[in-house]
Amino acid sequence: MAITLNENEFVTIQKLIFQEVGIDLQSSKRLLVQSRLLKRLLYYKFDNYLDYIRLIQVKNTEKIEMINLITTNETYFFREIDHFEFLQKQIIPNHPFKKKFRFWSAAASVGAEAYSIAMLLDRSMAKGDWEVVGTDINTEVIKKARIGLYPEKWADKIPIELKKEYCLKGRGRHEGQFLMDRSLVENMDFTVGNLMKYNSEVGKFDVIWLRNVLIYFDDATKQLVVDNVMRNLHVGGYFFISLTENLNMLNTASLESVATSVYRKIK
Numbered sequence: 434m435a436i437t438l439n440e441n442e443f444v445t446i447q448k449l450i451f452q453e454v455g456i457d458l459q460s461s462k463r464l465l466v467q468s469r470l471l472k473r474l475l476y477y478k479f480d481n482y483l484d485y486i487r488l489i490q491v492k493n494t495e496k497i498e499m500i501n502l503i504t505t506n507e508t509y510f511f512r513e514i515d516h517f518e519f520l521q522k523q524i525i526p527n528h529p530f531k532k533k534f535r536f537w538s539a540a541a542s543v544g545a546e547a548y549s550i551a552m553l554l555d556r557s558m559a560k561g562d563w564e565v566v567g568t569d570i571n572t573e574v575i576k577k578a579r580i581g582l583y584p585e586k587w588a589d590k591i592p593i594e595l596k597k598e599y600c601l602k603g604r605g606r607h608e609g610q611f612l613m614d615r616s617l618v619e620n621m622d623f624t625v626g627n628l629m630k631y632n633s634e635v636g637k638f639d640v641i642w643l644r645n646v647l648i649y650f651d652d653a654t655k656q657l658v659v660d661n662v663m664r665n666l667h668v669g670g671y672f673f674i675s676l677t678e679n680l681n682m683l684n685t686a687s688l689e690s691v692a693t694s695v696y697r698k699i700k
């Protein structure tokens with residue numbers, strides 16, 4: 434017999450996800466949540482969702498597992514190419530010589546965005562002159578980002594000269610995959626971080642990308658997240674959201690718009 438996540442149970446999960454992650458799960462997502470969490474019920478041999486909800490309320494490691502299953506982690510290399518061009522043409526050449534360039538992929542997923550940037554920076558700057566930090570609330574995607582191993586198909590979006598230089602073709606049990614060059618990883622750091630809080634430990638950045646995540650938040654949460662992230666941006670630094678997102682309805686007095694979905698911190 435199918436196990437159903439009923440309306441009350443869904444609302445409990447909805448509230449929990451909203452409080453912890455900020456994601457505003459619409460009612461239409463009930464069946465999706467039901468199917469994503471089913472494997473955890475089967476793992477625990479539960480025959481109803483209420484038992485699972487009781488468990489996540491007392492067991493933090495399982496709550497983390499649940500968050501990992503609920504977040505949507507779609508990403509790819511060189512996503513929204515206009516932003517890479519802006520970075521290459523407008524930001525990198527104007528960065529003060531010998532000042533370390535710090536970049537933050539603030540909803541990094543499995544790291545495709547962070548490695549795309551790392552390849553470009555490594556081409557333009559000496560090793561040690563740049564650093565890329567990736568954070569995400571999902572502990573599983575951060576583990577994957579640290580490894581930097583991707584299906585071969587994902588390399589299709591990587592410019593050919595970068596692919597040749599930084600993507601190592603897998604052999605044997607890694608046939609059909611590629612590994613990001615280890616020399617990049619030395620200048621990178623992937624850690625778990627929640628955008629609902631100020632992430633003081635990652636420090637200040639010249640450029641922050643917060644792309645394809647605001648879409649999951651309501652306006653009040655967007656404001657909270659943007660305010661948190663702004664504390665990590667140097668005055669004069671650049672802030673990018675996705676081309677499909679906007680900051681309408683938010684107070685963005687410290688930012689000026691410089692290109693589509695690109696902002697500069699002015700105070």
Ligand SMILES: C[S@@+](CC[C@H](N)C(=O)[O-])C[C@H]1O[C@@H](n2cnc3c(N)ncnc32)[C@H](O)[C@@H]1O
Nearest residue numbers: 454504506507508540542570571627628644645
């Ligand atoms: C759709 S992916 C976007 C990945 C990448 N920025 C891109 O544009 O390709 C959204 C990511 O945001 C993460 N996320 C959602 N809520 C978060 C939060 N409160 N704190 C940190 N990361 C969060 C998810 O785990 C997911 O990996």
